[in-house]
Amino acid sequence: MLGISKGSNKALCFVIDTTGSMADDILAVKAVTASIIHTKAGTRDEPSLYILVPFNDPDFGPLRRTTDPNVFKTWLSALNANGGGDFPELSLSGLQLALTGAPPGSEMFLFTDATAKDIYLKDTVLALIEQTKTVVNFMLTGSFRFSFRSLLANNGNNIPRTRRMSSPESQLYSELAYYSGGQAIEVSKDELSEATSIITESSAASLVTLLQAVRSPGKDESFSFSVDESVRNLTIYITGNVLKFTLTSPSGNDPIAMLPINDFCINECTLCAIFHLLLSKDFLCYSVSQSTNSPNESLATVKVVGNFRTLQINPTVGIWVIMLLSTNPYTIKVIGQSGIDFLFDFVQFFQGASEGFDVLENRPGAGGNGTLLLTLTGSDSGTVTDVSLVEASGSGEVNGRMETLGGGEFLAHFDTIPSVEFVVRVKGNTDSRSKASTNDFQRQSNTQLKASTLAITTTFDSSILEPGSSFSVPFTVTTNGTGGNFTIVATNDQGFASMVVSPVELADGGSANGTVTLTAPLNTPTGTAVTLTIRAESPGSTDTNYVVLVLSIVARVTDNSRPLCRVISLTANCTSVCSQSTWVVTANLTDANSTGIERISLQQGNGTLNTSTVLGPDGENVTLVMYTASCCSPDFELVAVDGAGNVGNCFRTIREPVGATVGPPVTSATTSSSTTNMSSSATASSQMLSSYYFWQTMFAMLGMMVTAPC
Known part of the structure; x- marks a missing residue:
């Protein structure tokens, strides 16, 4: 949803x-x-x-x-x-x-x-x-x-x-x-x-990532990834100036070697010599021919544009290996389509009246342990067997201890969090009752994560920001590392003015409080959302952490009055054949405050509704309404909403026998949080004013105007 x-x-x-x-x-x-x-x-x-x-x-x-x-x-x-x-x-x-x-x-x-x-x-x-x-x-x-x-x-x-x-x-x-x-x-x-x-x-x-790695600077390296039977449309992206790559399928005997160096070719013996010199290993070399009869084309279709290469692969189930040779920075990403994937968050446990865990809204703490809450999607019978935190730019990884919660949810406990950028890799089996390798799957997160020795938290009573006024967000910064002069930076996506009263210096392992003040311009529309990001940076910007808040802009409501409806007249000439007769209601709508009536809609009735706006005797805006319907449609309900969201309605019916002309009826008004029944009093003064509005309505419908009561 x-x-x-x-x-x-x-x-x-x-x-x-x-x-x-x-x-x-x-x-x-x-x-x-x-x-x-x-x-x-x-x-x-x-x-x-x-x-x-x-x-x-x-x-x-x-x-x-x-x-x-x-x-x-x-x-x-x-x-x-x-x-x-x-x-x-x-x-x-x-x-x-x-x-x-x-x-x-x-x-x-x-x-x-x-x-x-x-x-x-x-x-x-x-x-x-x-x-x-x-x-x-x-x-x-x-x-x-x-x-x-x-x-x-x-x-x-x-x-x-x-x-x-x-x-x-x-x-x-x-x-x-x-x-x-x-x-x-x-x-x-x-x-x-x-x-x-x-x-x-x-x-x-249903796009999933099977493998992703960044190498900067580049180096010669082999990467393996597991393809399960649910994967289709398997694609490898390589970004960067890679000298050569070799892709090997699970069968082990269908490698593809590509050497895209302009239009110049290297023969097989030279290629083997290069591999031998670079990696001190013996290699079985294959032709780099791109002819249609080449076995290469049955393994992958390669496209090269700029510094970007795509390999479209027939997704054979099993372990694939791709070797990249380059001293230049490059990335590799293996994606496919599959219903099986995972969602994850770092969590922290709490105790109190009830025990549980909260999702960490920023980076996990460095130098300590951590817990990952993981949800497996797309497989009712699947299970997760391994969760690892893998260095994004290296080969190091930290394996977690698995705990099954049920319902496709798992906890992975880690004794330590990597000190460098990392991604989350998940391995499992699509059928917990089977040990067949064809059911083994591998997935990986896209976004790199990083632990921090800093923690930044906020506490405030409301997330509502009023236009033209200042809103203060108190925060606390804590470090479990070396102290010093710390910098606080606050930014927002709407360009609102902000000011930071920040801690200047923290002791080793210490904490301090600060405040961010945000001001929305006076003309900011109600309903605008502003995302405020507060970052704490250690001395020399060697470490950073953040907190992200979403605030809503809501103008102060000064209009608490519902729109008022005065029914001027109801004329009905209904016969036994309802389709051959009509009835007419005329009314006026006013709003006591300056927000004015924004919307008028017909809640009940299949007739014709005509409206126009005129100035009343006291200079107020009056909405004139005329409703005409067949006597086969005996009910009429009108809903009016003013600029502050106050709602009111008028209701009339001819289900009871009525005469040719009915004057303004006397009804009681009721109020609720969402709907108001609007009526008028049958006093002499209101009847006189109603007569004025009645004739003004008639003339307005005819394109004429009167400016004072008769």
Whole structure:
């Protein structure tokens, strides 16, 4: 229901640079979106939610969400690439907004050809990625055209023809991608359409990760992963400049060797010599031919675009091995479609009137033990046999002690938490009654996690923020490591003004209190949500932890009065043949406060409702209502809602015999939290005013107006 089930359809999330040089990129986004909508409509792979966040400089946003693919296509069609000025853009501001507005566990695609101007948001974005377990892919177009932004910045003088993002400039995007479990794909603008195939694959339902690893710097290494019988559409992503890879199937006799070094070939003897020199081992070499009769094509189909390679594999059940040779940084990710996956959270135990555990909302503590709560999804008879915390950039791992809770839930207890970034790897069996290897499965989390020697907690009574007023969030920072001068950084996704009163210095193993004050502008609409991220950084920024809070903006309600209804007249000329006669009700609606009547709807009745607004004798707004219906529809109920949400209604019926004309009836008014019966008093003054409103209604319906009581 909340869009976080592993088996549910995914959200399609785009964060797009809209500066002048991005015209080609936006066209590619439109094309791939149209393809996804056209080919996946009505299937399990149809996205259940569409999200768009544009950014440039000096603006970013707004975030738009819809479940209607045609509305999403309209938003994309309205995007225009223009402006830009200087080179860097507010890419991280756009990404921060998307991370706070998308469902947890989403997968996003950020398109840009520029570096980030708001690099100070890097740690905030990392905290949100970790907290929401969101995968972020960066589509980086390598050649930058300065025809728009450089003309603005340099007045047409000394404009460079092209520019490519250097390695240090793209390193930020690569780091964020690797941390989230995504890809940083660097291609030319001409290659972008081909690279966007990853979006089509990633929008598939029930997508699971079997293996993921980051190597920076690169090194020669073999990776193994288990494929179970539930996996289909198996794909390997390799990002980076990998010299060579060798893939071996479970049978052990169908390796594929690829050597994509321009158009130049290395023969088998030379290839064997390279392997022997690099790894001091003997290898059985295979042809690198890509002919249709090659056994390679029966094992995998390889596509290369920019620094991104995809291997589409026939998913044979068993243990696969892939060897990568490269001294350059690279990532490898193995994905497939399967109903079997897992959800997890670090938890801490508590004791009191009842015992249980709470989910940790930030990083687990470093240097101590930890407990992971894990839920197996997609298999009623499956079981988890092993849970490990695996170093994301290395081979080290910590194995947990398993405890079965029942109902597909398990606890994994760890004596220690890795001191470096790690991912969660789960192994198990899809049938707890069978020991057959074909039922063994392996899954892995996407997002990298990290332990911290810091802890930051907040306590406050309300999460409601009133426009124009300040809201204080008290917090406590504790360290179980070395003390010193600690920094507190508070950011939010709406750009609201904030101020931090932070602890300056902590003793070894000490704690201190502080306060973040957040102020929403006076014109902030009620219902706006703001995500506040508070981070604590140790001296030298060697360690950090965070807390993420979501606050609601709610304006103070000053209007507590319900809309009032005065029925002016009821005219009925009903005969025994109801379809040949009609009845008419006229009334006026007023709201005692300035919020005014926002909505009027017909709750009962199949007649025609006409409304108009005029000024009353005291300058107030009066809504004039005329309702006409067949006598076959004898009931009339009108519901009115004012700007503060107060609700009232009028009800009339002709089920009892009535004369030709009925004046304003006398009824009692009742009030409840949601509905109010509205009536008028039959006093002489109200009858006079009712007569005025009656004739004003009549004239208003005829396009005329009177300005004073008769």
